[in-house]
Amino acid sequence: MRMEQLVALCKRRGFLFQSSEIYGGLNGFWDYGPLGVELKRNVREAWWHNMVTAHNDLAAPAGAPEPYAMTGLDCAVIMHPQVWKCSGHYDLFLDYFVDCRESNRRYRYDQIAGRWVECDAQRVFVTSYQSGDDAAAEIEQKALKFFKLRAKDKDRLRWEPGVTTLDKVGETSRVVGPDAKSLGTLTAPREFNLMFETYTGAVRDESSKTFLRPETAQGIFVNFKNVLDSTRLKVPFGIAQIGKSFRNEITPRNFTFRSREFEQMEIEFFCRPDSSAAWYRYWRDRRFRWYVELGLAGERLRLRDHDPDELSHYSCGTADIEYAFPFLAPGEFGELEGVAHRGDFDLRSHMEGKLVRAGDDFAVETDEHGRPRYRGSGKDLSYYDDETQQRFIPHVIEPSAGADRAALAFLCEAYNEDEQPDEKGVAQKRVFLKLHPRLAPIKAAVFPLVKKDGMPEIAKDIYAALKPRFPAFYDEKGAVGRRYRRQDEAGTPFCVTVDSQTLADGTVTIRDRDTLQQWRVPKDACAEEIRARLG
């Protein structure tokens, strides 16, 4: 499948629209349409149900070191600015960008791909802002142009092995920018904090500056004590939150994959330090299985443990759950979720103030007078374990997923095409979304075969019986084959058709989207039949 096909289907069928499209759109922002809103709700619901609602806290699930509890929170998007100072986001949530003086465009420093090439004793780094194979092809074309060569003279170019990114090169004077014709038009890299700023209250000055949260996690940490004090939860337990996060990404791209407003589904799981490594492994595997169970099986999904040098400064282990999105080059994967062992870094920072590495441990960062650079809350966020009579700061495992990236991966994986004969026996291309029934926006569509003989009335009664149980759709317009195809494209797993046999014996056909099998059931039994197959 090519990405353009999925993007076109999403627009055509109302899964996703560009935000503010009638005004030309706003880069990095997306709106979910009538089908998309249901899909994303189902993704969130599948996550919350699996992680929180259906979780049995009396028995340890397979692979878990012991039973544990799960609960939830829904925190404000705008929080006290000190939260972001202590968490490190204020100082460290940075990307680097470079500007091009020739094209007046701005690029993320680490996303400019390039390759060294030499010709006529001049060695330059030719770049592209594409990824993977597209980048390699563009770089070759640009090098020919730069050295004013024709394609047939391409042997005069002496390439150094491998495409690399500009941040690894570390200089810009011998670089041809991604949209530039001349050499050395890129500026030196500059820092850019990804947090969106705003002001709270009537006065707009430094003291009223606040931020839209770039992650939902911090709301959980700062409420840790509230949750403990208002429930009878005991460590180990997890707090889940689903909500919008905002990052002023320098170059949002690849459809919803990198947006400026997106939704996260995060868990902070609090446990004893001595069992945290076992919990980390449990969550890593458990979260991977969630995607598999909802249909991302196969080699496009992978679990990748970070190399030690990739780990965040506080982390003893991180794994990414990744998907080979079709907009990436073959062999490349994009992150769906990160599962991180965060130690006691977050709770400690909110107690003591912003932490920095000090040998094997952390210490509060200080200013030139030896005072904490950013003061913590001063509140005691430790935990007292009645059983062992020990006080400790819990360690945290954080599975952090993106609802939009998950929805996009489910859509990519679901996109299928085959050929099916139409009413006249002529083979027609069929596009169908093989979404897991739990994720499908519409669970069943009901059709009268023709608009007469009392069929619409029976079909409407069936529709009325299905509708309170799950999203259903009634359609009596056009040839039945076309109605099936419209539902296939929307990912509807089952279609119920009322035909002449229904008038005789009260049965209807149910058709399966993927196998195209049809079977008959009594019309009053079809709601239960479908419900049982939704999973």
Ligand code: ATP
């Ligand atoms: P990336 O490296 O792709 O920018 P990240 O490592 O910064 O992602 P995290 O901070 O770990 O991402 O955020 C957790 C999850 O939130 C990601 O796995 C992803 O699913 C989602 N996410 C993060 N940034 C974006 C974004 N700009 N658009 C959509 N989803 C995002």
